[in-house]
Amino acid sequence: MEKDEESFQVTPWKVEGKVDFDRLVELFGTSRIDPPLLARLSKLLGGDLPPALRRGIYYSHRDLPWVLDEYTKGNPFFLYTGRGPSGDVHLGHLLPFELCSFIQQRLGVDLWVQITDDERFLFKRELTLQDTHRLGLENLYDLLAPGFDPRRVHVLFDTRSIRALYPIALEVARRVTFSTARAVFGFSPENNIGSIFYTALQSAPAFLPSRKEGRPIPCLIPCGIDQDPHFRITRDVADPLGYPKPALLHNLLIPGLQGTGKMSSSSDAREGAIYLNDGPKDVQRKLSHAFTGGRATVAEQRKLGAVPEICSIWALWRTQFAEKDAEFDEITRTCRSGELLCGECKGRLIPRVQKFLEQHQERREQVKSWVESTIVEA
Amino acid sequence: MEKDEESFQVTPWKVEGKVDFDRLVELFGTSRIDPPLLARLSKLLGGDLPPALRRGIYYSHRDLPWVLDEYTKGNPFFLYTGRGPSGDVHLGHLLPFELCSFIQQRLGVDLWVQITDDERFLFKRELTLQDTHRLGLENLYDLLAPGFDPRRVHVLFDTRSIRALYPIALEVARRVTFSTARAVFGFSPENNIGSIFYTALQSAPAFLPSRKEGRPIPCLIPCGIDQDPHFRITRDVADPLGYPKPALLHNLLIPGLQGTGKMSSSSDAREGAIYLNDGPKDVQRKLSHAFTGGRATVAEQRKLGAVPEICSIWALWRTQFAEKDAEFDEITRTCRSGELLCGECKGRLIPRVQKFLEQHQERREQVKSWVESTIVEA
Numbered sequence: 001m002e003k004d005e006e007s008f009q010v011t012p013w014k015v016e017g018k019v020d021f022d023r024l025v026e027l028f029g030t031s032r033i034d035p036p037l038l039a040r041l042s043k044l045l046g047g048d049l050p051p052a053l054r055r056g057i058y059y060s061h062r063d064l065p066w067v068l069d070e071y072t073k074g075n076p077f078f079l080y081t082g083r084g085p086s087g088d089v090h091l092g093h094l095l096p097f098e099l100c101s102f103i104q105q106r107l108g109v110d111l112w113v114q115i116t117d118d119e120r121f122l123f124k125r126e127l128t129l130q131d132t133h134r135l136g137l138e139n140l141y142d143l144l145a146p147g148f149d150p151r152r153v154h155v156l157f158d159t160r161s162i163r164a165l166y167p168i169a170l171e172v173a174r175r176v177t178f179s180t181a182r183a184v185f186g187f188s189p190e191n192n193i194g195s196i197f198y199t200a201l202q203s204a205p206a207f208l209p210s211r212k213e214g215r216p217i218p219c220l221i222p223c224g225i226d227q228d229p230h231f232r233i234t235r236d237v238a239d240p241l242g243y244p245k246p247a248l249l250h251n252l253l254i255p256g257l258q259g260t261g262k263m264s265s266s267s268d269a270r271e272g273a274i275y276l277n278d279g280p281k282d283v284q285r286k287l288s289h290a291f292t293g294g295r296a297t298v299a300e301q302r303k304l305g306a307v308p309e310i311c312s313i314w315a316l317w318r319t320q321f322a323e324k325d326a327e328f329d330e331i332t333r334t335c336r337s338g339e340l341l342c343g344e345c346k347g348r349l350i351p352r353v354q355k356f357l358e359q360h361q362e363r364r365e366q367v368k369s370w371v372e373s374t375i376v377e378a
Numbered sequence: 379m380e381k382d383e384e385s386f387q388v389t390p391w392k393v394e395g396k397v398d399f400d401r402l403v404e405l406f407g408t409s410r411i412d413p414p415l416l417a418r419l420s421k422l423l424g425g426d427l428p429p430a431l432r433r434g435i436y437y438s439h440r441d442l443p444w445v446l447d448e449y450t451k452g453n454p455f456f457l458y459t460g461r462g463p464s465g466d467v468h469l470g471h472l473l474p475f476e477l478c479s480f481i482q483q484r485l486g487v488d489l490w491v492q493i494t495d496d497e498r499f500l501f502k503r504e505l506t507l508q509d510t511h512r513l514g515l516e517n518l519y520d521l522l523a524p525g526f527d528p529r530r531v532h533v534l535f536d537t538r539s540i541r542a543l544y545p546i547a548l549e550v551a552r553r554v555t556f557s558t559a560r561a562v563f564g565f566s567p568e569n570n571i572g573s574i575f576y577t578a579l580q581s582a583p584a585f586l587p588s589r590k591e592g593r594p595i596p597c598l599i600p601c602g603i604d605q606d607p608h609f610r611i612t613r614d615v616a617d618p619l620g621y622p623k624p625a626l627l628h629n630l631l632i633p634g635l636q637g638t639g640k641m642s643s644s645s646d647a648r649e650g651a652i653y654l655n656d657g658p659k660d661v662q663r664k665l666s667h668a669f670t671g672g673r674a675t676v677a678e679q680r681k682l683g684a685v686p687e688i689c690s691i692w693a694l695w696r697t698q699f700a701e702k703d704a705e706f707d708e709i710t711r712t713c714r715s716g717e718l719l720c721g722e723c724k725g726r727l728i729p730r731v732q733k734f735l736e737q738h739q740e741r742r743e744q745v746k747s748w749v750e751s752t753i754v755e756a
Contacts (some may be wrong), residue, residue: 122551129549159541163537163541166496166540166544167507170499170537171507173500173570173571173575176571177570178566178567178569178570179567181571182567187556188556189555189556189557190555190556190557192554192555193555193559193575193577194548196556196574197572197575199571
């Protein structure tokens with residue numbers, strides 16, 4: 001748990017207040033992604049980077065240069081990311097998978113996906129294991145829709161893959177005390193013993209390929225910065241266990257459409273995010289009502305301009321809906337100058353998001369035929 | 379953890395001081411096994427009970443009458459017991475398995491055995507998972523040697539059977555807080571997070587058959603009284619999870635040959651117990667040097683008699699080496715009167731134990747052919 005007394009709190013289970021992502025880099029002790037590192041990434045990945053990298057949505061890392069060094073030396077990394085299935089998947093959840101898809105297409109590396117149905121069960125009393133299992137499978141269809149090589153995807157579905165994960169989780173767990181878990185996650189003695197143990201399960205995939213192959217294989221984890229606390233533990237225990245420390249690539253959290261926190265998947269906040277199963281009318285309604293950086297009146301906005309940095313619509317353009325930089329820059333410039341009004345801006349974005357979701361939903365159907373074959377059960 | 383400030387402490391991981399087993403019944407809140415209950419058991423089991431039941435080694439229980447009621451009504455129980463494999467098996471470890479063998483032979487009920495290789499790994503830093511796995515398999519050969527119907531034995535070898543156990547362990551874990559685990563086991567914040575979670579795994583087998591069958595199946599757990607804290611948690615969560623509370627049958631702990639604590643399997647105490655892989659010379663040496671209830675001199679012993687209750691040799695006669703009550707009573711009487719001296723008594727016991735081990739070791743070899751088929755891996 002990292003808490004700034006005045007304003008915000010970020011843990012894997014709670015994001016509250018107006019998050020200062022720059023301050024988080026200091027609090028968590030991670031490194032900024034700077035232009036030279038981006039240039040290096042671009043060279044390695046063979047050309048243009050995706051918008052989320054070019055535009056600072058992936059903004060922080062741990063040991064990324066080391067992973068690139070190893071790759072260059074002929075020791076390729078694998079990708080590891082995941083999801084706790086407690087509801088439907090929204091655009092924010094898709095970010096790490098989109099990046100993984102891009103990297104896999106360029107470099108041909110393996111992707112390991114963890115579906116933490118156990119974790120959601122332990123932290124959400126209203127869910128049964130049947131619920132989290134069902135949601136996990138539904139979520140997987142969405143998360144793998146960005147496009148992957150099925151032969152290079154390995155899904156660790158916690159309750160189904162536990163036999164592969166458990167021995168590594170035990171190794172991790174033996175080296176993590178309750179004191180440490182309390183300090184990192186803010187647990188209290190009233191936390192249940194499953195929730196306290198769980199972080200060991202989230203470490204396990206980072207080490208599994210090395211254990212299987214019997215040699216150190218670098219791991220790169222693209223994830224929301226809110227997941228960093230888990231992987232600090234992973235990195236702390238890696239050395240003594242004889243595994244390489246996983247590297248991390250952190251995205252900042254996409255703001256909710258209602259202007260606060262991160263896009264949330266809890267059911268009462270359905271209006272706060274674009275879900276991947278939203279229909280065209282949902283998109284129309286949600287984006288029309290979305291919080292922006294606009295002014296109280298048209299006149300004021302024409303005069304003062306709007307503020308893209310606080311706008312949930314601008315955040316969507318930024319992720320990928322303005323694929324070309326020329327368009328994105330133009331939107332940003334005219335927003336700031338007062339030329340572009342919020343209604344018009346929303347009107348331009350809505351069909352883009354609708355089209356994206358339509359295409360996504362088609363890709364999602366195609367995933368169903370191969371997803372079972374990627375689930376590790378041995 | 380139950381601790382009597384002045385004298386002793388009993389937890390699943392530590393038995394210290396001179397244990398007052400009567401006091402333990404009060405501290406733990408269990409029930410004594412009394413003559414009417416023994417008579418009922420004897421009737422159900424069809425005749426003579428084994429010495430460990432007749433002579434109060436099984437001395438305490440929880441809900442035993444309920445399990446017998448259910449059996450009589452046509453709802454048979456299953457047996458569940460286990461072992462944490464950290465070293466070789468000694469005579470004390472065999473007690474619950476001997477009782478299970480007897481009950482299975484009389485009633486044809488199923489036996490579920492848990493081998494907690496994970497737990498030993500989490501609590502013994504000097505052991506690897508390879509060690510605890512290897513020891514678990516070696517231990518199983520011993521523990522199943524008393525005689526079982528292989529079709530009615532189901533071994534839950536934690537790291538191999540985790541897929542069957544884990545969903546139930548999650549259900550349990552969600553209902554147990556760190557506060558509770560701390561109160562029951564005496565954990566501190568410096569305990570590792572695996573050790574804190576582990577008790578959920580030990581509860582799981584008590585519920586697994588009910589879960590598989592989709593109806594409440596009574597469970598009877600014969601075990602050392604030091605394991606009772608785990609099953610208090612199991613019993614506490616049973617109701618809310620919709621499973622029947624398991625019943626327990628507790629044996630007191632066989633005293634070490636050096637006169638303190640329980641027979642221990644830690645390596646530096648190898649002389650303190652008869653291990654099932656001891657050879658005739660080991661038996662000769664260990665029993666010759668064993669602590670007894672004798673007096674400082676022969677003259678004194680002839681005059682005052684000896685004290686069987688504190689004698690490690692008498693404890694062995696009591697378990698099973700004096701199968702017939704007539705012999706056991708004669709040994710007890712002549713010990714107390716001073717007629718029987720310790721050297722003579724030991725001389726009588728040594729060949730009995732040697733013969734038992736010889737026969738055990740033959741039976742153990744026979745187990746090897748079928749044990750793998752009993753391990754649950756689905």
